[in-house]
Amino acid sequence: MPRPVTLFTGQWADLPFEEVCSLASSWGYDGLEVACWGDHLDVTRAAVDDDYVRDRLDTLKRHGLGLWAISNHLLGQAVCDDPIDHRHRDILPARVWGDGEPEGVRRRAAEEMKTTARAAARLGVSTVVGFTGSAVWKYVAMFPPVGEDVIEAGYRDFADRWNPILDVFDEVGVRFAHEVHPSEIAYDYWSTQRALEAVGHRPAFGLNWDPSHMVWQDIDPVGFLWDFRDRIYHVDCKDARKRVGNGRNGRLGSHLPWGDPRRGWDFVSTGHGDVPWEDCFRTLNSIGYQGPISVEWEDAGMDRLVGAAEAVEFVRSHAYDPPEASFDSAFGSD
Secondary structure, rough: OOOEEEEEEEHOOOOHHHHHHHHHHHHOEEEEOOOOOOOOOOOHOOOOOOOHHHHHHHHHHHHOOOOEEEHHHHHHHHOOOOOOOHHHHHHHOOOHHHHHHHHHHHHHHHHHHHHHHHHHHHOOEEEEEEOOOHHHHHHHHOOOOHHHHHHHHHHHHHHHHHHHHHHHHHHHEEEEEOOOOOOOOOOHHHHHHHHHHHHHOOOOOEEEOHHHHHHHOOOOOHHHHHHHHEEEEEEEEOEEEEEEOOOOOOHHHHHHHOOOOOOEEEEEEEOOOOOOOOHHHHHHHHHHOOOEEEOOOOOOOOOHHHHHHHHHHHHHHHOOOOOOOOHHHHHHOO
16 A cells, blocks of 8 residues: 555644545545644543544544544643743643643643553554653753753653653553654754663654754755664655845744745745655655655645645655565566
8 A cells, every 4th residue: 555645733723623634635635643732632532532532533534534643742842841831831731731830731741641642542543743842952052051961961851751651652552753843852863863862762762754844954854764764653744945045044043933034944835845855755765664644734825725735746746655576676686
């Protein structure tokens, strides 16, 4: 079976789940990567309520859609973040925010990530995509100076908070795919290596590969795929375009809103940016990735009803499956 092309519903959580299913089906998607916010998926219900699980799965089936992954970026963000502040209040459920006391928020977020693993297992899903948060992202500028002991403590904090969560993932047979992303414990090549080392390279912790977060940092997304090939548990297909050649626009975005032409980079609809997609998809074939290719539509300059429909066609035209027979077996080798 060809690898399924799915739509991540995180940018569509303002719409009812049924409506998103209908749209995705009409555009030709094979399934959804379902976000655990809006009304799309309530993990606390899915973890215990058979009728609710059946309803979600029946809704997908009614629209001819499959389910290979769920995503809980918002809850994962609060597990390790420091500081915990108004930004988290705006993205977290009231039951997790509570009184806003930071350590209480982190503990409740961690418990809900365990619940997310249980919900995924009951839905028949083997992968949860998400963020981890980070106690050391605030030091990324490295000034005022910060000692290596502080950075080391941040990775230790990540391991201490996430290992008990990953224990539950192991118990229920589900894997966590961390999205390598600014503001996370792993945001580039070397921080990814360090995060894997922090949790002892345990199999429950892998990666969601999203090349859009690499190209504006000048990280080669193809090399990243190859070097971390045994940890690519999920693929999000999103593009980015750099605008840093005029001597004014900076890579850090200058606190400007998405879509502002003075930004040094922006997300764009898949196929409109700087990601070397053909090389990326060929490398996915080379490393034997068999999971879904999930379109994460995010483009401040294009209507999403146009962009999401365009993206699935682009992916299908580029994400071709590897040949059934190798070159050597077809033509012989010396």
